[in-house]
Amino acid sequence: MKSAVMDSPRSRKEELGQFLTSTPVADFMASLFWALPKKVRLLDAGAGAGALTAAFVSRCCAQREGVRVIEATLYELDVEILEALVETMHECEQLCAAAGIRFLFTIHSVDFIQETSARLSGGLFGSLTPSYDVAIANPPYRKISTDSPERSALRWVGVETSNLYAGFIALIHRLLLPGGQLVAITPRSFCNGPYFRAFREDFLTHLELRRLHVFESRQAAFRDDGVLQENIIFHAAKGGRQPAELLISSSSGEPDGSITETDFAFTDIVHPHDAEKFIHIPSTAGHSAAKETLAGLGSSLASLGVTVSTGRVVDFRLKGALRQEPERGTVPLLYPCHFNGGTVHWPIASGRKPNAILDNAETRPWLVPSGVYLLTKRFTSKEERRRLVACLFDPETVPAPWVGFENHLNYFHAGGRGLERDLAVGLFAFLNSTVVDQYFRRFSGHTQVNATDLRTLAYPDCGTLRAMGRGLQALDVAQAEIDQLVDQHLHGC
Numbered sequence: 001m002k003s004a005v006m007d008s009p010r011s012r013k014e015e016l017g018q019f020l021t022s023t024p025v026a027d028f029m030a031s032l033f034w035a036l037p038k039k040v041r042l043l044d045a046g047a048g049a050g051a052l053t054a055a056f057v058s059r060c061c062a063q064r065e066g067v068r069v070i071e072a073t074l075y076e077l078d079v080e081i082l083e084a085l086v087e088t089m090h091e092c093e094q095l096c097a098a099a100g101i102r103f104l105f106t107i108h109s110v111d112f113i114q115e116t117s118a119r120l121s122g123g124l125f126g127s128l129t130p131s132y133d134v135a136i137a138n139p140p141y142r143k144i145s146t147d148s149p150e151r152s153a154l155r156w157v158g159v160e161t162s163n164l165y166a167g168f169i170a171l172i173h174r175l176l177l178p179g180g181q182l183v184a185i186t187p188r189s190f191c192n193g194p195y196f197r198a199f200r201e202d203f204l205t206h207l208e209l210r211r212l213h214v215f216e217s218r219q220a221a222f223r224d225d226g227v228l229q230e231n232i233i234f235h236a237a238k239g240g241r242q243p244a245e246l247l248i249s250s251s252s253g254e255p256d257g258s259i260t261e262t263d264f265a266f267t268d269i270v271h272p273h274d275a276e277k278f279i280h281i282p283s284t285a286g287h288s289a290a291k292e293t294l295a296g297l298g299s300s301l302a303s304l305g306v307t308v309s310t311g312r313v314v315d316f317r318l319k320g321a322l323r324q325e326p327e328r329g330t331v332p333l334l335y336p337c338h339f340n341g342g343t344v345h346w347p348i349a350s351g352r353k354p355n356a357i358l359d360n361a362e363t364r365p366w367l368v369p370s371g372v373y374l375l376t377k378r379f380t381s382k383e384e385r386r387r388l389v390a391c392l393f394d395p396e397t398v399p400a401p402w403v404g405f406e407n408h409l410n411y412f413h414a415g416g417r418g419l420e421r422d423l424a425v426g427l428f429a430f431l432n433s434t435v436v437d438q439y440f441r442r443f444s445g446h447t448q449v450n451a452t453d454l455r456t457l458a459y460p461d462c463g464t465l466r467a468m469g470r471g472l473q474a475l476d477v478a479q480a481e482i483d484q485l486v487d488q489h490l491h492g493c
């Protein structure tokens, strides 16, 4: 198979979201389909050089499961890869001919989003009805802004999403016949977070999940292209209800790596009362144990009288008010770089970020009154051991009447004011514990921690948190010590 895109410049590949599926991953995806009809109408949207259709065809030819005809419809926008795609389709024809299968293909060299949205909405090009038995996809990944042509087109069919891949999936399932099957590899980002809320609702309403597979290594699935994305593969069918149980599997992503499989109650994957419809993916024993632990906790953040918000100082909007060093008329400005082993180290001399912000009528709405606050990073680096990194802001070490928390932080507060100290330290221990990190990893495949994610967690009650807070002697303690303390208070051991 030709690999024209491998040579194309990186920026062009990024613009097209062009990251090709390796043969072992494509074969694995093709193996996930359940029973197929005699005549399969296959959709491959964003076909690239045709790796996914080729894997599907190989499966049908090898398994001899009664498929007699494959009619493949492929959409690919990039004219430079079309020659490679046509060549792959001819290889598929030959493979099918040898296996006694009739293979027909149609390539649409058009924009799948524009064309399909217009046709599904009965617009310019006439109407389109669901007509596929099977779809296989590795859709392009790219953010689409609110005023982009893709967003407008998707709105014609009632789809609201900020990433191209989710738009592809939403359109693909609209083109499936009832019972039609979809296997796709996508970023895991749609499983949590507020931006994909509408997409999750649409997805879970129209598709019955049958299998989720997660790659343990962040880079494994697209290592050739050096893409840093945690990806999942899912198998789903159009319509129906969600199953009672769902098979979750995981692998390292290495070609010969072993696959671990576990059945979970579907209610463990999407909690029935979760308005956000997070999709949890427990892939290790630690994830399951964490679920058990958090299931035993009865408090919500709101019931504790605590709120978590995103830092209000958006630095580029208040550029004129920022100061590298504290001076008369300024108050402390805190960034993640001020985190220092559980507490805040401020100011940082010769740091890259400003340490202070003017306190005046313009900036005051973005500041908070001094007090004890718990801070968490919104973005952790890959190297960081935990996704959740919390530190305590203590006015005794950073004295000032007001303080600014920059937008890359989340801060826990009580109605806009500081927290009671023991409660804040208890929350510090809880959020920095391994068990909460493991729980978090069940639903989040990326290094971003949204305030919504923190709001949806279950928390110990006030008394337990305060006791944990009193039990923690210092904040720069080893992970094992935090885990032991949290364990002791949650399990009494």
Ligand SMILES: C[S@@+](CC[C@H](N)C(=O)[O-])C[C@H]1O[C@@H](n2cnc3c(N)ncnc32)[C@H](O)[C@@H]1O
Pocket: 016, 017, 018, 019, 020, 021, 045, 046, 047, 048, 049, 050, 051, 052, 075, 076, 077, 078, 081, 110, 111, 112, 113, 114, 137, 138, 139, 140, 141
């Ligand atoms: C992630 S790649 C996957 C390619 C192939 N399916 C594979 O798995 O190797 C996505 C493909 O979608 C194509 N693409 C991007 N935007 C598109 C659009 N709006 N309509 C059709 N194809 C598009 C890209 O050129 C790219 O080849």
